[in-house]
Amino acid sequence: MKGFIEYILQFGNLNQQQIDLISRKATVLELPKDEYFSEAGKIAQRVGFISDGIIRVCYYNNQGEEITKYFIEENNLVVDLESFDNEIPSSAYVQAITDCKLLLFSKKDWNELLDTIIGWDTIVHKIISKALRQKVERRSPLVSEDATTRYLKFLEIYPNVVNRIPLSYIASYLGVTQSSLSRIRKNIS
Amino acid sequence: MKGFIEYILQFGNLNQQQIDLISRKATVLELPKDEYFSEAGKIAQRVGFISDGIIRVCYYNNQGEEITKYFIEENNLVVDLESFDNEIPSSAYVQAITDCKLLLFSKKDWNELLDTIIGWDTIVHKIISKALRQKVERRSPLVSEDATTRYLKFLEIYPNVVNRIPLSYIASYLGVTQSSLSRIRKNIS
DNA sequence: GAAACCATTTGCCATTTGGCAAAAAGAGAT
DNA sequence: ATCTCTTTTTGCCAAATGGCAAATGGTTTC
Numbered sequence: 001m002k003g004f005i006e007y008i009l010q011f012g013n014l015n016q017q018q019i020d021l022i023s024r025k026a027t028v029l030e031l032p033k034d035e036y037f038s039e040a041g042k043i044a045q046r047v048g049f050i051s052d053g054i055i056r057v058c059y060y061n062n063q064g065e066e067i068t069k070y071f072i073e074e075n076n077l078v079v080d081l082e083s084f085d086n087e088i089p090s091s092a093y094v095q096a097i098t099d100c101k102l103l104l105f106s107k108k109d110w111n112e113l114l115d116t117i118i119g120w121d122t123i124v125h126k127i128i129s130k131a132l133r134q135k136v137e138r139r140s141p142l143v144s145e146d147a148t149t150r151y152l153k154f155l156e157i158y159p160n161v162v163n164r165i166p167l168s169y170i171a172s173y174l175g176v177t178q179s180s181l182s183r184i185r186k187n188i189s
Numbered sequence: 190m191k192g193f194i195e196y197i198l199q200f201g202n203l204n205q206q207q208i209d210l211i212s213r214k215a216t217v218l219e220l221p222k223d224e225y226f227s228e229a230g231k232i233a234q235r236v237g238f239i240s241d242g243i244i245r246v247c248y249y250n251n252q253g254e255e256i257t258k259y260f261i262e263e264n265n266l267v268v269d270l271e272s273f274d275n276e277i278p279s280s281a282y283v284q285a286i287t288d289c290k291l292l293l294f295s296k297k298d299w300n301e302l303l304d305t306i307i308g309w310d311t312i313v314h315k316i317i318s319k320a321l322r323q324k325v326e327r328r329s330p331l332v333s334e335d336a337t338t339r340y341l342k343f344l345e346i347y348p349n350v351v352n353r354i355p356l357s358y359i360a361s362y363l364g365v366t367q368s369s370l371s372r373i374r375k376n377i378s
Numbered sequence: 379g380a381a382a383c384c385a386t387t388t389g390c391c392a393t394t395t396g397g398c399a400a401a402a403a404g405a406g407a408t
Numbered sequence: 409a410t411c412t413c414t415t416t417t418t419g420c421c422a423a424a425t426g427g428c429a430a431a432t433g434g435t436t437t438c
Contacts, residue, residue, distance in 0.1 A: 067333045082322060125314045132321035133271060136328065143331045144256045144364035146426095147395070167416065175333035180395055182417055335396095336425070356386065369425055371387050 001026065003075050004049045004103050011130075012123040021117060025109040029102040031055075037078060037094040037102075044080035044090055045107045051075070053100030054161055056169060059092045068173040070135055071097075071161055077127060078102070097165050142174065148184050150174045190215065192264050193238045193292050200319075201312040210306060214298040218291040220244075226267060226283040226291070233269035233279055234296045240264070242289030243350055245358060248281045257362040259324055260286075260350055266316060267291070286354050331363065337373050339363045 004026070005019055014022075029048065031037060037055060038044045055072045057080075069092065072078050083090035084107065105113075114121050138157050142150045154174060155162060162170070171178040193215070194208055203211075218237065220226060226244060227233045244261045246269075258281065261267050272279035273296065294302075303310050327346050331339045343363060344351060351359070360367040 061330070061333060065333070067330070069329055081318075085318075125318075128318060129270075129274075129314075129321065132318065132325065136321065136324045139325065139332065140258055140328045141250070141256070143328065144250060144254070144361065166414090172333065177396055178415090179397085179417075183395090186417080355384095366426055367385090368387075368427085372425090375387080 001051075001103065003051050007049070007075055008123055008127070011126040012119055014117070014119065014123075018117050018120070022113055022120070025105055025113060026103040027105075029104040031096040031100040031102060033096055033099050035096050037096065038080050038083070038090060040091055040093050041089050042083075043087055044083035047077060047079040047084070047105045047107075047110050048102040049075075049077055051101045051103060053096060053098045053102075054164060055094060055100060056097050056165075056173075057092050057094050058172070066172055067175075068169050070139060071158055071165075071169075071173070073158065073160065077131065081128065081132075097169060147174065147176045147180060148187070150176070151181065151184050151188070190240075190292065192240050196238070196264055197312055197316070200315040201308055203306070203308065203312070207306050207309070211302055211309070214294055214302060215292040216294075218293040220285040220289040220291060222285055222288050224285050226285065227269050227272070227279060229280055229282050230278050231272075232276055233272035236266060236268040236273070236294045236296075236299050237291040238264075238266055240290045240292060242285060242287045242291075243353060244283060244289060245286050245354075245362075246281050246283050247361070255361055256364075257358050259328060260347055260354075260358075260362070262347065262349060266320065270317065270321075286358060336363065336365045336369060337376070339365070340370065340373050340377070 001023060005023070008014070008022075026049075031053070037048060038046070040059065050072060052074055054074075055078055057069045057072070058066055059069065061067050078094060080090045080092065080094055082088065114124065141153060145153065151170075151174060154170060167181060168178045171181040174181065176184070190212060194212070197203070197211075215238075220242070226237060227235070229248065239261060241263055243263075244267055246258045246261070247255055248258065250256050267283060269279045269281065269283055271277065303313065330342060334342065340359075340363060343359060356370060357367045360370040363370065365373070
């Protein structure tokens with residue numbers, strides 16, 4: 001909970017009463033490795049804050065290949081925005097790829113907080129807009145680089161992820177095959 | 190101006206008085222082909238709405254190659270968000286790639302409207318968050334596809350752009366060389 | 379129309395990456 | 409330690425893409 005409070009206070013000020021109000025709505029969710037936080041086809045109903053573990057967002061492309069769109073590390077919000085906001089079925093799976101500990105907010109509670117706490121909506125907007133910008137900034141440059149450069153960029157962006165998850169997830173994030181990535185890794189060292 | 194009003198009313202309601210207030214702050218900018226709307230190294234000071242023409246956002250990567258990050262077509266907002274919001278120098282060039290007609294808002298006026306018009310901030314947040322989501326959704330899938338598929342996706346996403354701009358911009362958007370793209374195009378037809 | 383200036387296509391070959399299958403290396407469970 | 413299951417590395421060859429330079433095609437200017 002402490003990490004979450006610190007996180008939100010980076011984006012704006014809240015008094016102790018407001019913080020308590022928010023805290024009281026949070027529940028703890030332990031999500032074991034490989035389980036889903038939300039699934040394609042379903043309407044996202046909750047917002048999470050990862051206090052421990054790594055989550056990925058992935059989908060299946062037209063060839064049936066599983067593509068990892070991005071990773072989300074500790075101390076970040078996780079929510080399938082498009083689905084959550086517009087109440088439409090999601091097109092992606094949000095999956096724990098290590099054992100995870102989350103703070104959880106139901107959609108009802110989340111909206112209640114938005115209506116109740118003055119300034120909370122601004123904070124949420126800032127958080128979400130920063131997260132979206134970050135996704136663009138991280139994924140976009142991969143398009144124009146060769147596989148080795150892409151892997152190096154991955155290492156820069158997610159320095160704490162590489163040793164905790166299977167190589168195949170990284171390969172699908174970078175758009176290379178697992179064997180190519182394995183060779184790339186050999187060449188680098 | 191009519192297009193702009195229609196555009197913003199998609200995201201929320203405003204009364205005539207509010208619409209007038211917004212309209213009065215807009216000025217018209219004609220941006221000839223190849224000129225910049227905002228530049229890398231400078232702090233973005235304005236928000237535009239493209240009523241006619243195509244703009245691209247591009248930057249130079251470590252190898253000095255010019256990379257097109259995305260295109261923005263008619264009836265969309267154009268603003269270098271990161272720079273505009275945080276008042277930091279931009280890392281990208283925003284360039285007209287056809288002759289453009291824009292509605293222009295200065296930062297001062299834009300902020301004044303945000304403070305004055307109730308509900309305008311919510312509309313702006315919705316617009317921006319949708320635009321950011323769209324950027325992620327459009328660019329992200331390119332990473333994991335081969336060059337031909339990427340070009341086909343480009344055609345789907347920007348059906349009205351392909352014949353109005355140089356091939357080299359499309360190539361740099363897709364992360365392929367211009368000659369490869371030329372060959373791909375031949376193979377498709 | 380000729381000249382000059384672009385953008386686009388093509389040829390040739392080198393390099394990168396993919397596809398597939400087998401081998402090797404790790405990680406539990408008993 | 410052994411067996412089993414999963415992940416990672418390798419080998420082999422085919423396919424895709426890049427790099428470079430020349431040729432072609434299109435526009436504008438005079």
